[in-house]
Amino acid sequence: MSAFHLFKLSLLLSLLPNSIIPNSQKSTGLFPPTCSRIECPTYDLIQAGNGYEIRRYNSTVWISTSPIQDISLVDATRDSFLQLFDYIQGKNEYQEHIEMTAPVITQVSPSDGPFCESSFVVSFYVPKKNQANPPPAKGLHVQKWGPAYAAVRQFSGFVSDSEVGEEAAALEASLAGSIWSAAIEKSRPDDPTSTYTVAQYNSPFEYEERVNEIWMMFDMEDEVGAL
Template sequence: MAAASLSFFKLSFLLSLLSGGSNISETRPGLVGKFPPSCNRIECPNYELVHTGNGYEIRRYDTAVWISTEPIQDISLVDATRRAFFQLFAYIQGKNEYHQKIEMTAPVISQVSPSDGPFCESSFTVSFYVPKKNQPDPAPAKNLHIQKWKPRYVAVRQFGGFVSDSTVGQEAAALQASLQGTAWANAIEKSKQDGGVGSDSAYTVAQYNSPFEFSGRVNEIWLPFEIDG
């Protein structure tokens, strides 16, 4: 029964990413401190809450390992994530060099590097969090690569509903606006200028929920950065 339930959740998560959003949504931008409900059921990366601000929070994440797609060129985050998740779902089902089935985790994250023009393709790298028991020797796979994160800080803005192309840019801009004038904004900018954490993308979108959870949905915009010393 437990195995059947897990398989159903995996399929549900896949359908969520294939759905491209929904007309059912929650207008609850700028949530702060809501624990993603998926993390009560499946493994998520560990973090310490460092600071809570007006519409944002600062977290310090522990070391983590992610399995990631190669950059995908597309004008749509939703479409790029859909394409990428076919690869990631096959990976956890055993399509890897170890022929190893891997437990579902959350979130699935999409690192976004926007284009210079309104109708040009952006670059999206989509990643699956590798469970702790697999992190010492994560299974390699064709067309996927392993990202090993050192501890890092992340500025986070939470928002409800289903992720869509029309909202993620607005939410990312709102996070940057809420950080304006803070020491955190200075640290984020310095980390980018120094070529450190966060310099390889504009922002990251984290998705946690199954498509059958119409209330209490939690998505996040991440701005990762380092602090010297």
């Protein structure tokens, strides 16, 4: 098997349900080891709390899929990542190959019931050298984020549909009653119980120090400046 096909297989395997590949132990408070090898978004740590971190991310650029309706985050992420992987391998209007980065993120708008379809947008972090002019591609769009705050919870293992909801609920519980929780609610004017992001960093061949994250984004310039 060629190195290219082995690399592609490894990326796809990393998105398989964890019923196929066993979980590793939990981890918290780690700087993702993947980010020592490939480019990741940069941030400042504002506060480390009990079960969460508050980060201020610098401006970032993402190439993103259209919203996908599915009952499974794992399936939606896997299927969408095929499109994003083709994009970085040169299936774009510039026919430009783009370096792999981390994390791959899935923005989640949860459904109202356990058997209803949620909405997912899957995104690839664009390397800094490509951010000024990301290659366009059919079926994909560019998201440009200004500086943004995120409440973050880490968890390990291979992402599963059941665990993601539990980790998002645990992050909300850890923030309850804090200024961070209030800021998150303010940033969700249409539905204060919706939307979070799942960030995945690792290859499937890494069984130690696996790092995934739940992000809840918010805008809180005045309150943070007062801390």
